[in-house]
Amino acid sequence: MIDLLKRQTSLAKGLVLDVLSEGDSAVDATAGTGADTVFLANVVGENGRVYAFDNQWEAISKTAARLRAAGLTQRASLFFRGHETMGDNEALRRDSGIKAFMFNLGYLPGGNHQKTTSAETTLTAIKSALKLLAPGGIITILAYMHPEGRQEYDALSLYLSTLLNPYDVYRVETVNHQNAPVLFVITKKEE
Amino acid sequence: MIDLLKRQTSLAKGLVLDVLSEGDSAVDATAGTGADTVFLANVVGENGRVYAFDNQWEAISKTAARLRAAGLTQRASLFFRGHETMGDNEALRRDSGIKAFMFNLGYLPGGNHQKTTSAETTLTAIKSALKLLAPGGIITILAYMHPEGRQEYDALSLYLSTLLNPYDVYRVETVNHQNAPVLFVITKKEE
Numbered sequence: 001m002i003d004l005l006k007r008q009t010s011l012a013k014g015l016v017l018d019v020l021s022e023g024d025s026a027v028d029a030t031a032g033t034g035a036d037t038v039f040l041a042n043v044v045g046e047n048g049r050v051y052a053f054d055n056q057w058e059a060i061s062k063t064a065a066r067l068r069a070a071g072l073t074q075r076a077s078l079f080f081r082g083h084e085t086m087g088d089n090e091a092l093r094r095d096s097g098i099k100a101f102m103f104n105l106g107y108l109p110g111g112n113h114q115k116t117t118s119a120e121t122t123l124t125a126i127k128s129a130l131k132l133l134a135p136g137g138i139i140t141i142l143a144y145m146h147p148e149g150r151q152e153y154d155a156l157s158l159y160l161s162t163l164l165n166p167y168d169v170y171r172v173e174t175v176n177h178q179n180a181p182v183l184f185v186i187t188k189k190e191e
Numbered sequence: 192m193i194d195l196l197k198r199q200t201s202l203a204k205g206l207v208l209d210v211l212s213e214g215d216s217a218v219d220a221t222a223g224t225g226a227d228t229v230f231l232a233n234v235v236g237e238n239g240r241v242y243a244f245d246n247q248w249e250a251i252s253k254t255a256a257r258l259r260a261a262g263l264t265q266r267a268s269l270f271f272r273g274h275e276t277m278g279d280n281e282a283l284r285r286d287s288g289i290k291a292f293m294f295n296l297g298y299l300p301g302g303n304h305q306k307t308t309s310a311e312t313t314l315t316a317i318k319s320a321l322k323l324l325a326p327g328g329i330i331t332i333l334a335y336m337h338p339e340g341r342q343e344y345d346a347l348s349l350y351l352s353t354l355l356n357p358y359d360v361y362r363v364e365t366v367n368h369q370n371a372p373v374l375f376v377i378t379k380k381e382e
Contacts, residue, residue: 001205001206001208001209002206002210002329002376002378004207005361005363005376006359015193015196016193017192017290018192018193029343073263081204117245118266123327128379136280157366160366160367161366161367162367163366163367164367166292167367168197168365168368169365169366169367170196170363170364170365170366171362171364171366172196172361172362172363173361174359174360174361174362175348175351175352175354175360175361175362176351176352176353176354176355176360177359178357184366185193185196187193
């Protein structure tokens with residue numbers, strides 16, 4: 001269990017496993033190299049659905065390759081556009097069974113470090129996710145403390161502290177290592 | 192797993208279970224009503240040892256009664272003095288197998304709410320605990336956000352952020368509920 005505090009990506013997955021079941025839908029809001037997309041596609045099974053967003057073609061392409069290699073292409077819809085468009089996405093709006101959103105902020109691993117998520121688009125995306133999330137669902141957000149990430153983190157932290165019922169918001173962080181990522185977890189109560 | 196974020200006392204126990212084994216020693220730095228003392232005494236078993244501190248007689252008396260009811264009196268040493276005295280305690284100084292310290296700050300449940308732990312004595316106790324803790328061990332600290340607790344929390348937060356190797360420090364908190372407790376977790380690396 002201590003390892004989960006050290007490896008917050010594992011903690012995020014563990015928490016998603018708590019609520020996401022076969023047949024559910026899920027969103028990878030930052031497809032990146034596709035790790036979370038593949039994870040979610042495995043969990044929702046043949047009758048589930050995963051939507052993945054990324055505004056970099058390199059990420060969409062890597063994610064597609066990873067899904068193909070895992071034989072999971074049929075379970076996922078990839079959208080080559082930023083997660084700030086989620087609120088207008090017809091597929092998501094029609095799907096009342098979205099039980100999990102995963103955000104992994106910052107830049108694409110191995111990609112251009114100048115292309116990072118930003119406070120404004122991230123907040124837009126999170127607000128849409130809160131609305132689209134089914135009761136009983138979960139949102140995980142990994143935020144990084146590199147210089148560009150700091151402002152995004154501050155904006156996020158401030159916004160999440162204002163959320164009211166039916167949401168609970170938790171933060172898990174490493175206190176004594178500068179620039180360690182912070183995990184936010186949002187749960188939405190059952191109706 | 193989400194329930195552990197909601198119930199931080201359970202999370203603290205779960206993390207202690209990760210490292211504390213039969214035959215080890217452990218310290219309940221704030222005996223209070225004795226819940227953690229009994230928990231620790233169960234985990235360390237017949238060959239282990241639990242030391243519990245409290246500067247209120249009511250707490251020591253309740254803890255003693257609870258240990259007796261559980262048939263665990265033989266495994267525990269109760270000290271009717273504040274945890275700031277831990278560093279000078281001969282029993283603790285001679286024991287190289289202390290793998291866990293649990294702190295539950297604030298006031299005694301059901302007791303006088305004016306009698307709370309304070310920033311100064313708590314920091315003294317934490318510093319002693321860091322030294323007395325065996326490699327591979329863990330310290331859990333539940334801090335509360337009532338008005339008197341706020342200053343203690345700030346001092347603690349500042350101090351813990353300065354800790355270096357061999358310590359890792361984590362914080363788990365609820366973001367959108369005022370006055371929700373905060374859990375600090377400190378681990379000490381194996382030598």
